[in-house]
Amino acid sequence: xxxxxxxxxxxxxxxxxxxxxxxxxxxxxxxxxxxxxxxxxxxxxxxxxxxxxxxxxxxxxxxxxxxxxxxxxxxxxxxxxxxxxxxxxxxxxxxxxxxxxxxxxxxxxxxxxxxxxxxxxxxxxxxxxxxxxxxxxxxxxxxxxxxxxxxxxxxxxxxxxxxxxxxxxxxxxxxxxxxxxxxxxxxxxxxxxxxxxxxxxxxxxxxxxxxxxxxxxxxxxxxxxxxxxxxxxxxxxxxxxxxxxxxxxxxxxxxxxxxxxxxxxxxxxxxxxxxxxxxxxxxxxxxxxxxxxxxxxxxxxxxxxxxxxxxxxxxxxxxxxxxxxxxxxxxxxxxxxxxxxxx
Amino acid sequence: xxxxxxxxxxxxxxxxxxxxxxxxxxxxxxxxxxxxxxxxxxxxxxxxxxxxxxxxxxxxxxxxxxxxxxxxxxxxxxxxxxxxxxxxxxxxxxxxxxxxxxxxxxxxxxxxxxxxxxxxxxx
Numbered sequence: 001x002x003x004x005x006x007x008x009x010x011x012x013x014x015x016x017x018x019x020x021x022x023x024x025x026x027x028x029x030x031x032x033x034x035x036x037x038x039x040x041x042x043x044x045x046x047x048x049x050x051x052x053x054x055x056x057x058x059x060x061x062x063x064x065x066x067x068x069x070x071x072x073x074x075x076x077x078x079x080x081x082x083x084x085x086x087x088x089x090x091x092x093x094x095x096x097x098x099x100x101x102x103x104x105x106x107x108x109x110x111x112x113x114x115x116x117x118x119x120x121x122x123x124x125x126x127x128x129x130x131x132x133x134x135x136x137x138x139x140x141x142x143x144x145x146x147x148x149x150x151x152x153x154x155x156x157x158x159x160x161x162x163x164x165x166x167x168x169x170x171x172x173x174x175x176x177x178x179x180x181x182x183x184x185x186x187x188x189x190x191x192x193x194x195x196x197x198x199x200x201x202x203x204x205x206x207x208x209x210x211x212x213x214x215x216x217x218x219x220x221x222x223x224x225x226x227x228x229x230x231x232x233x234x235x236x237x238x239x240x241x242x243x244x245x246x247x248x249x250x251x252x253x254x255x256x257x258x259x260x261x262x263x264x265x266x267x268x269x270x271x272x273x274x275x276x277x278x279x280x281x282x283x284x285x286x287x288x289x290x291x292x293x294x295x296x297x298x299x300x301x302x303x304x305x306x307x308x309x310x311x312x313x314x315x316x317x318x319x320x321x322x323x324x325x326x327x328x329x330x331x332x333x334x335x336x337x338x339x340x341x342x343x
Numbered sequence: 344x345x346x347x348x349x350x351x352x353x354x355x356x357x358x359x360x361x362x363x364x365x366x367x368x369x370x371x372x373x374x375x376x377x378x379x380x381x382x383x384x385x386x387x388x389x390x391x392x393x394x395x396x397x398x399x400x401x402x403x404x405x406x407x408x409x410x411x412x413x414x415x416x417x418x419x420x421x422x423x424x425x426x427x428x429x430x431x432x433x434x435x436x437x438x439x440x441x442x443x444x445x446x447x448x449x450x451x452x453x454x455x456x457x458x459x460x461x462x463x464x465x466x
Binding site: 080 | 356357358359360363366367370371373374377378381382384385388389393394402405406408409412413416417419420421426427429430433434437438441442445446448449450452453454456457460461464
């Protein structure tokens with residue numbers, strides 16, 4: 001029977017029923033059972049994502065290298081680099097975790113402390129990176145997604161967003177007086193007004209009801225890529241700069257609400273179908289919460305290690321068990337990375 | 344404080360200094376492999392455009408590379424390779440039965456729903 005131990009196990013180390021299934025300890029086996037059920041949860045989520053994407057008829061599905069192409073402080077043009085960095089950080093923190101377990105097997109308390117600390121730092125970096133990624137995803141690009149006159153939807157690819165210089169108030173509101181030159185918080189006001197249809201022929205209606213003339217430089221080399229069919233343009237069409245620049249301005253200055261969408265929330269997003277944003281938040285959020293829990297658990301175990309609890313016990317199996325959980329989190333990310341960002 | 348509800352043992356919870364050296368070398372080899380695969384994935388993802396002639400190969404390449412990475416994480420980092428055959432089977436067999444079934448559902452039902460949406464589209 002493979003379930004029974006072949007070598008003699010010390011009587012006081014056996015489970016309550018005086019056997020030891022698969023020659024593993026109780027804690028380790030229960031951790032494995034938990035991980036199998038959690039893996040099924042993640043598997044179910046990814047398969048639901050695959051199902052939705054496979055069945056979707058709501059325009060083109062977003063492409064990973066187009067959606068995730070920014071680095072903190074460096075702007076656009078770095079496809080997948082940031083998420084690759086996140087993946088690498090998580091893999092490295094998994095490695096430091098195995099090294100902590102290995103040190104534990106040699107009863108090397110200093111080694112366990114050092115490697116476990118490194119694991120916690122790696123995990124914290126990953127959670128922080130994910131927070132940046134979420135923030136970037138929610139705020140979106142400077143251009144947003146636009147609905148063209150024929151009903152098709154297009155995303156913008158451009159060299160640069162023409163800088164907003166100022167708003168000159170031409171009609172007083174509750175706060176601003178006529179002739180005021182506004183130079184602060186321009187981008188926020190501009191995007192808010194564009195999405196709400198409060199920009200008309202170069203005149204913006206501000207929060208307080210005042211109207212102002214927009215001074216803005218021209219956008220640099222832009223093209224529109226069609227992501228949803230309209231009467232004239234179909235998915236995959238690319239509109240070159242000469243036309244694109246006018247068509248984009250026409251949308252922004254239309255004075256109609258909902259023609260441009262910036263960033264993402266649960267109702268809509270500038271990257272693709274509604275479900276895309278929902279699954280992004282749910283799957284990466286659920287994974288991120290696992291990483292966060294893992295960091296907390298690792299911190300608690302680190303206190304135990306430093307306090308000498310496991311050394312007194314004679315073995316560092318506790319580190320091994322949290323290690324299993326930590327590797328599992330890495331394992332899940334490998335799949336999320338492939339099916340959400342690459343494919 | 345002595346607690347009697349904690350089973351104070353673990354099988355194979357100790358190894359010698361020399362054996363540790365061998366294990367650490369193996370860990371670094373696996374690390375190199377995982378990093379290399381991730382780098383290749385990102386390179387292909389950034390270089391090959393979706394919809395190009397190579398894309399189907401790249402896509403399946405991603406799936407294969409992901410499974411290779413998963414294999415090394417589970418077998419090496421999680422030490423499932425060192426556990427007993429019975430335990431490996433108890434963990435992996437039920438999982439794969441469910442997952443393959445769900446993948447089948449995904450493709451079968453996904454195609455049907457997609458066709459229905461196109462056929463009965465209000466637009």
